[in-house]
Amino acid sequence: MDIRLKTVPFEFRGKKYNLCCNNNVLADVQEWNGGTIKEALDGKRGLKSTLQFLAAMINDAADSAGEDLVVTPREVGRELTLNQITDISATIRSLIISAVMVESEEGEEKK
Secondary structure: OOOOOOOEEEEEOOEEEEEOOOHHHHHHHHHHOOOOOHHHHOOOOOHHHHHHHHHHHHHHHHHHOOOOOOOOHHHHHHHOOHHHHHHHHHHHHHHHHHHHOEEOOOOOEEO
16 A cells, blocks of 8 residues: 655646645644634535645645745635636645545545
């Protein structure tokens, strides 16, 4: 079983970042939601959750690269078009799912 976090390349402000959903990303999204992450994960908040996760992933990727970049979901929403957000949203969901799902010994995924 491969336990490494999945990553995807993403260009933001002219730089390439390797996005992933790790505990730092989950913690940032949890903080932006008043201490709970359930609403951000349930998929009912759509664009707002996507922007939060994308901003948190960009921030974490920049930090990992030693860059001093911190963006808010609102900044990401201002800088990217709806088409760009739509294009990356399925990838973001995939990264989130791979981070929060646990594979059982039989190969079945569990929450």
